[in-house]
Structure formats: C-alpha cells, structure tokens
Amino acid sequence: ETGVTQTPRHLVMGMTNKKSLKCEQHLGHNAMYWYKQSAKKPLELMFVYNFKEQTENNSVPSRFSPECPNSSHLFLHLHTLQPEDSALYLCASSDIRTSYNEQFFGPGTRLTVL
Amino acid sequence: DQQVKQNSPSLSVQEGRISILNCDYTNSMFDYFLWYKKYPAEGPTFLISISSIKDKNEDGRFTVFLNKSAKHLSLHIVPSQPGDSAVYFCAASGNTDKLIFGTGTRLQVFP
Numbered sequence: 103e104t105g106v107t108q109t110p111r112h113l114v115m116g117m118t119n120k121k122s123l124k125c126e127q128h129l130g131h132n133a134m135y136w137y138k139q140s141a142k143k144p145l146e147l148m149f150v151y152n153f154k155e156q157t158e159n160n161s162v163p164s165r166f167s168p169e170c171p172n173s174s175h176l177f178l179h180l181h182t183l184q185p186e187d188s189a190l191y192l193c194a195s196s197d198i199r200t201s202y203n204e205q206f207f208g209p210g211t212r213l214t215v216l
Numbered sequence: 217d218q219q220v221k222q223n224s225p226s227l228s229v230q231e232g233r234i235s236i237l238n239c240d241y242t243n244s245m246f247d248y249f250l251w252y253k254k255y256p257a258e259g260p261t262f263l264i265s266i267s268s269i270k271d272k273n274e275d276g277r278f279t280v281f282l283n284k285s286a287k288h289l290s291l292h293i294v295p296s297q298p299g300d301s302a303v304y305f306c307a308a309s310g311n312t313d314k315l316i317f318g319t320g321t322r323l324q325v326f327p
Contacts, residue, residue: 192259192260209257
C-alpha cells in the first residue's frame with residue numbers, strides 16, 4: 103500500500119449505530135487530519151493530530167470521536183449520528199517538519215446516515 | 217465567513233486552450249497557497265503551490281499567479297487536456313497546520 107488509505111470506502115448506518123472509519127498513511131508523515139466534505143461546501147477541517155497529539159478540534163460534535171494510536175493510523179469513531187452528518191469524510195497526512203503544509207489525501211469514506 | 221472563495225462553480229474550456237481558475241481570499245495572514253485537483257471517487261491530490269514571497273510559480277502546463285494586493289490567485293492550465301477535467305480546490309495556510317479550502321471549481325475540457 104502506498105499513500106493514504108481509508109476504509110471503508112462506503113458506509114451506510116442508522117442513527118443508533120456505532121461505526122468507525124480508519125485511515126492509514128504510508129508516507130512517514132507526522133501529522134494527520136480528518137475533513138468533512140458536504141455537497142457544495144468547502145472541505146471542513148474536523149481534527150488535527152501532530153505526532154499523535156490532538157492539536158485541533160474544530161468545534162466538532164461529540165458524536166464524532168477521533169483516535170490516533172500512532173503517527174500512521176487515525177480513526178474516527180461514530181455514534182448516534184444525524185442524517186445531516188452524511189458526507190464524504192477525508193483523511194489527510196503531512197510532514198510538519200517541512201516548511202509548508204502540503205497535505206496528502208486518502209480517497210475518502212462516503213457516509214450515509216439513515 | 218468564508219476566508220477562501222472560488223466564485224465560479226464551473227468552467228468549460230476547449231481542448232488546447234487555456235483554463236483559468238480563480239480564487240480570492242480575505243485573510244492577509246495567509247502566506248502559502250495551494251491548488252488541489254479532485255477526480256470523482258478519489259481524494260484531492262496536490263497540484264501546485266505558491267509562497268507569498270513569490271508572484272508566480274510554474275510547473276509544466278500549470279502556473280499559479282498570486283496578486284497579494286488584490287488577495288487573488290489564479291491557476292492557469294495551458295494547453296488544457298481532457299484529462300484535466302476535475303474539480304479544482306484552492307487552499308490557503310497561515311504557516312500553521314490548518315488549510316482553509318474554497319468550495320471548488322469544476323473544470324470540463326471538451327474536445
């Protein structure tokens with residue numbers, strides 16, 4: 103595997119379900135990100151982890167819970183979601199030791215909440 | 217309030233001609249700008265970037281221009297090819313680990 107991978111690629115869940123999204127980066131990066139992309143909206147940054155430590159929580163509801171066990175893996179745990187949470191969830195990684203923030207994205211998980 | 221704006225949701229260009237995608241920003245603290253390209257069912261891929269100390273950066277068919285006084289940047293693709301058809305996102309950074317994205321412009325290059 104190369105680059106940034108995400109599983110599953112598609113997920114349909116009910117509002118009472120609990121599920122997790124997984125992201126893995128194979129680039130040796132030290133920062134990982136979760137973004138949400140809704141239709142006709144900009145990519146919205148949700149969470150940032152630098153060297154496994156969360157440095158940003160962009161006012162995300164607590165029904166989204168991130169976990170970063172190491173610098174290569176990032177999870178997004180989902181519970182009691184709402185239909186408006188249906189979106190494309192993108193994971194990205196970067197090397198914050200370089201001067202600027204060129205982030206590499208995974209293919210995303212298309213989430214549908216019924 | 218949206219800090220990075222792409223006011224054209226779509227653009228249609230004939231193959232071989234120039235494509236110009238525009239982006240405006242409001243935050244004068246932004247000092248690094250990036251363009252990403254996104255195909256359907258894939259994540260965005262980094263295309264080209266520019267630092268605020270420059271006004272132009274060129275990479276093959278792709279050139280990004282930055283006008284700091286106008287808080288405006290543009291991406292030029294010459295010549296445009298059908299494989300360039302995608303959604304293009306502008307993003308800005310203020311020397312932090314946060315990227316602020318625009319809403320994207322869908323480019324269609326037709327034969």
